[in-house]
Amino acid sequence: MEKKQSIIDQFKGQARLPRLAAPRRYDLHLKLDLVACSFTGVVRVGLAVAEATKFLVLNALELAIGDVCFADSADQKKVRPCDVVMDDEDEILVLAFDEALGCGEGVLTVEFSGMLNAHLKGLYKCAYVDGGEKKYMAATQFEAVDARRCFPCWDEPALKAAFQITLDVPLELTALSNMPILKEKLNGDIKTVYFEESPMMSTYLVAVVVGSFDSVEETTADGIRVRVYCPPGKSDNGKFALHVAVKALELYTRYFSVPYPLPKLDMVAVPEFAGGAMENYGLIIYRENDMLHDELQSTAAKKQRLSEQITVVAMHEVAHQWFGNLVTMEWWTHLWLNEGFATWVSYMATDNLFPEWKVWTQFLQYTASGLHMDSLEKSHPIEVEIIHARAVLEIFDAISYEKGSAVIQMLQSYLGDAIFQKSLSSYMKRYAWKNAKTEDLWSVLTEESGVEVTNLMETWTKQKGYPLISVNLNGHILAFEQSQFLLSGLAGEGLWIVPITLCLGSYERQKKFLLKTRCGEIDISDLFNSPSDCLGLSEENDPEKFKEHFWIKINIYQSGFYRVKYEDKLATQLIKAIESNYVSAPDKFGILDDTHALCQAGKQSLSSLLTLMGVYRKDIDYTVVSNLIEVCYNIVKVYYDAFPDSVDYLRQYFINILRPSAERLGWESVSGEPHLNVLLRGEISMALASFGDEKTHEDAIRRFKSLLMDRNTPLLSADTKRAAYIAVMRKTTVASRNYFESLLSIYREADTVQEKERILRHLAASPDPDIVMEVLNFLASDEVRDQDIIYGFRGISLEGREAAWKWLKDHWDFILNKYGTGLLFTNFLTDIIALFSSNEKADEVEAFFANRTTLAFAMNLKQSIEQVRIKARWVQNIKQEESLPELIKQLAIKG
Ligand SMILES: [Zn+2]
Numbered sequence: 026m027e028k029k030q031s032i033i034d035q036f037k038g039q040a041r042l043p044r045l046a047a048p049r050r051y052d053l054h055l056k057l058d059l060v061a062c063s064f065t066g067v068v069r070v071g072l073a074v075a076e077a078t079k080f081l082v083l084n085a086l087e088l089a090i091g092d093v094c095f096a097d098s099a100d101q102k103k104v105r106p107c108d109v110v111m112d113d114e115d116e117i118l119v120l121a122f123d124e125a126l127g128c129g130e131g132v133l134t135v136e137f138s139g140m141l142n143a144h145l146k147g148l149y150k151c152a153y154v155d156g157g158e159k160k161y162m163a164a165t166q167f168e169a170v171d172a173r174r175c176f177p178c179w180d181e182p183a184l185k186a187a188f189q190i191t192l193d194v195p196l197e198l199t200a201l202s203n204m205p206i207l208k209e210k211l212n213g214d215i216k217t218v219y220f221e222e223s224p225m226m227s228t229y230l231v232a233v234v235v236g237s238f239d240s241v242e243e244t245t246a247d248g249i250r251v252r253v254y255c256p257p258g259k260s261d262n263g264k265f266a267l268h269v270a271v272k273a274l275e276l277y278t279r280y281f282s283v284p285y286p287l288p289k290l291d292m293v294a295v296p297e298f299a300g301g302a303m304e305n306y307g308l309i310i311y312r313e314n315d316m317l318h319d320e321l322q323s324t325a326a327k328k329q330r331l332s333e334q335i336t337v338v339a340m341h342e343v344a345h346q347w348f349g350n351l352v353t354m355e356w357w358t359h360l361w362l363n364e365g366f367a368t369w370v371s372y373m374a375t376d377n378l379f380p381e382w383k384v385w386t387q388f389l390q391y392t393a394s395g396l397h398m399d400s401l402e403k404s405h406p407i408e409v410e411i412i413h414a415r416a417v418l419e420i421f422d423a424i425s426y427e428k429g430s431a432v433i434q435m436l437q438s439y440l441g442d443a444i445f446q447k448s449l450s451s452y453m454k455r456y457a458w459k460n461a462k463t464e465d466l467w468s469v470l471t472e473e474s475g476v477e478v479t480n481l482m483e484t485w486t487k488q489k490g491y492p493l494i495s496v497n498l499n500g501h502i503l504a505f506e507q508s509q510f511l512l513s514g515l516a517g518e519g520l521w522i523v524p525i526t527l528c529l530g531s532y533e534r535q536k537k538f539l540l541k542t543r544c545g546e547i548d549i550s551d552l553f554n555s556p557s558d559c560l561g562l563s564e565e566n567d568p569e570k571f572k573e574h575f576w577i578k579i580n581i582y583q584s585g586f587y588r589v590k591y592e593d594k595l596a597t598q599l600i601k602a603i604e605s606n607y608v609s610a611p612d613k614f615g616i617l618d619d620t621h622a623l624c625q626a627g628k629q630s631l632s633s634l635l636t637l638m639g640v641y642r643k644d645i646d647y648t649v650v651s652n653l654i655e656v657c658y659n660i661v662k663v664y665y666d667a668f669p670d671s672v673d674y675l676r677q678y679f680i681n682i683l684r685p686s687a688e689r690l691g692w693e694s695v696s697g698e699p700h701l702n703v704l705l706r707g708e709i710s711m712a713l714a715s716f717g718d719e720k721t722h723e724d725a726i727r728r729f730k731s732l733l734m735d736r737n738t739p740l741l742s743a744d745t746k747r748a749a750y751i752a753v754m755r756k757t758t759v760a761s762r763n764y765f766e767s768l769l770s771i772y773r774e775a776d777t778v779q780e781k782e783r784i785l786r787h788l789a790a791s792p793d794p795d796i797v798m799e800v801l802n803f804l805a806s807d808e809v810r811d812q813d814i815i816y817g818f819r820g821i822s823l824e825g826r827e828a829a830w831k832w833l834k835d836h837w838d839f840i841l842n843k844y845g846t847g848l849l850f851t852n853f854l855t856d857i858i859a860l861f862s863s864n865e866k867a868d869e870v871e872a873f874f875a876n877r878t879t880l881a882f883a884m885n886l887k888q889s890i891e892q893v894r895i896k897a898r899w900v901q902n903i904k905q906e907e908s909l910p911e912l913i914k915q916l917a918i919k920g
Pocket residue numbers: 304341345363364367
């Protein structure tokens with residue numbers, strides 16, 4: 026016992042395995058029993074022993090280890106370890122030998138067995154129903170560190186090896202793995218399936234699926250066989266994903282100038298899957314709703330959304346076949362590069378295949394949420410040290426994916442398409458079948474572009490946060506100053522190398538440079554003097570008119586990960602340019618998003634934000650208007666605390682802004698209209714209903730009444746139902762609750778999860794705190810599925826927030842017992858606490874949780890309280906704008 030402990034101790038607490046030996050080739054044979062839900066296996070690992078050693082240390086978890094032996098290739102001598110020790114905490118298997126193994130080649134053979142688990146990781150079971158009978162299939166999810174649950178291995182991305190996989194499975198089932206089938210042997214009702222040997226790959230990309238499927242297939246122009254596996258009888262639902270996969274392979278082969286490296290690509294949807302999809306080499310595994318396209322059951326708008334979702338996900342996973350699988354991150358610290366890059370390139374590829382979908386505008390929303398997250402003091406840098414492999418899970422977050430892809434886009438647009446693409450191709454060729462670190466990509470980009478990419482990008486990936494760029498124009502000199510932007514209003518210490526792009530008066534007159542220091546300036550006389558722009562204006566031929574009309578936009582198309590604050594004169598000119606529609610949709614989105622954030626941080630007045638919002642009233646772009654609506658909601662929440670008496674005037678002003686779009690769109694969809702109009706109609710009608718627009722309420726209630734008579738009434742489509750439910754709840758009080766009761770009956774009768782969800786989202790919108798309390802009790806009752814309770818929280822009215830907080834406190838023990846260990850738990854905190862905007866409430870929340878906080882939600886609680894304090898500060902700033910209520914009254918009356 027003592028001895029074993031001392032053997033283990035010398036290898037414990039290390040982030041990575043000791044480099045005593047490195048695997049070259051795995052010969053893995055697994056025998057699956059899908060009735061007992063267990064497996065046995067034997068793995069033969071061809072090893073290069075680096076130095077004479079008495080120990081081999083590899084990874085294993087939740088496996089029973091059987092016979093182990095090591096054969097030296099030089100003298101064929103077989104030795105067995107004197108001790109075999111597993112450590113669950115560090116997830117390692119230590120083999121100790123009496124005599125040192127010599128330096129050189131050898132083969133380690135390990136027999137093992139395990140259970141197909143129900144936790145959707147490692148080699149796991151998923152249930153499905155076949156002819157009324159519940160059966161199990163098996164699938165794998167190894168990323169990040171769960172290959173070790175399936176077979177003992179050196180489970181680190183840098184330890185690449187070739188894999189030869191063999192499976193024993195029931196005769197009637199389909200067996201899939203990374204490579205094509207080499208041969209099959211039958212033995213009674215069991216078949217042994219031998220797969221071809223793979224090229225060098227990391228353990229986290231090994232995959233196996235065994236189940237019952239139907240498939241569709243196509244062959245690419247390069248002769249790659251692509252197959253999509255669907256549940257039996259549903260192979261038609263895989264045709265769209267198949268089409269996208271074939272296009273993706275062709276597109277990336279061109280883009281990277283490197284052919285797809287495997288002989289086949291399979292994609293399979295399994296009934297239970299933890300994430301959205303996993304890019305295993307040659308065998309991409311999907312959650313069913315991210316791959317199957319049911320042509321018959323969806324409405325036009327839904328079908329469109331589904332197509333987009335499936336395309337972006339498939340483009341992301343196929344991109345990983347190069348970026349991630351062929352060239353792999355050296356360690357998990359560089360995970361962001363895999364994910365950030367695959368995310369960015371999936372938008373590029375989707376836009377290439379379906380330009381009419383305008384997916385880059387959705388990317389903008391993605392970037393915006395990264396900007397929001399990263400302006401909290403509790404953010405973290407993109408590149409993080411991973412000291413225990415398990416901790417890697419925590420960095421699959423908004424910073425890795427959203428900020429990661431946004432900084433890649435910033436670099437790509439600064440360097441330009443051609444250089445960026447050429448560099449990626451060189452990078453692929455140089456590191457094919459190997460591993461690379463973040464800085465390796467930067468070196469290649471530096472070589473190809475002549476720009477110091479490494480210095481530039483390290484300022485973005487090794488420190489958290491991002492800069493605010495303040496701009497002033499003096500004559501023809503533009504002066505810039507950077508400071509770290511924090512929503513708390515405090516100035517952070519960070520300093521970045523910022524790729525500044527700008528245009529003057531038109532998108533034809535552009536300039537770019539790197540701002541490397543805190544302050545910098547640039548002479549833009551050449552832009553002023555260039556012959557003419559789209560207006561036919563230049564300073565030389567008509568100085569007065571030019572002065573009147575010129576505008577400057579920094580951060581063209583919002584492709585940089587920073588915010589901009591313009592001096593007053595430049596801001597005013599920009600507002601005129603938006604009004605005249607000279608500015609692109611991404612730039613309109615960005616100007617509003619930046620101004621909103623500056624206002625939250627106390628760097629700009631609310632009156633200037635409100636004036637700016639007024640010029641967006643004629644806008645029709647979905648992304649721009651939905652951002653405008655989001656800003657309206659946020660302002661109402663804080664203004665309610667600053668000047669409660671005039672909040673109705675503020676709501677009226679927002680109604681005035683949104684009305685033109687609402688009138689243009691109407692309540693009912695028009696056949697053949699763009700799906701973005703359908704989405705916009707839904708959002709605008711909901712906003713008008715929640716701001717209490719009488720006209721909208723009348724329409725909504727009338728349509729709701731016809732829904733009560735006829736559940737399929739054409740007067741209320743799925744897209745506008747939510748507005749009607751909001752109107753119903755805004756009219757509900759304890760004294761007037763008829764429509765509320767009707768809505769509850771619709772909920773009880775509803776046979777689709779979508780309809781139930783729609784209703785739950787708005788039940789707590791009543792202005793009566795007693796009704797809100799009643800709704801919260803209803804949410805916690807048996808009438809609502811446990812997982813659905815959180816839908817109700819987002820819709821809690823401002824008037825009901827005290828009731829909600831009281832409910833949370835009263836039910837804390839119940840909540841903790843029922844949800845304390847699950848994923849939904851944090852919603853109880855974030856959604857209910859987020860309703861407050863005063864320091865007193867932040868203190869009260871802190872006091873309540875002082876002796877109730879656990880590690881499970883400590884970070885989320887801190888972030889929520891930070892956001893309440895940020896809003897409290899905003900409320901104080903607003904209160905100091907004394908003329909604001911009068912201004913808002915004027916804006917509301919003006920119509
Ligand atoms: Zn990914």
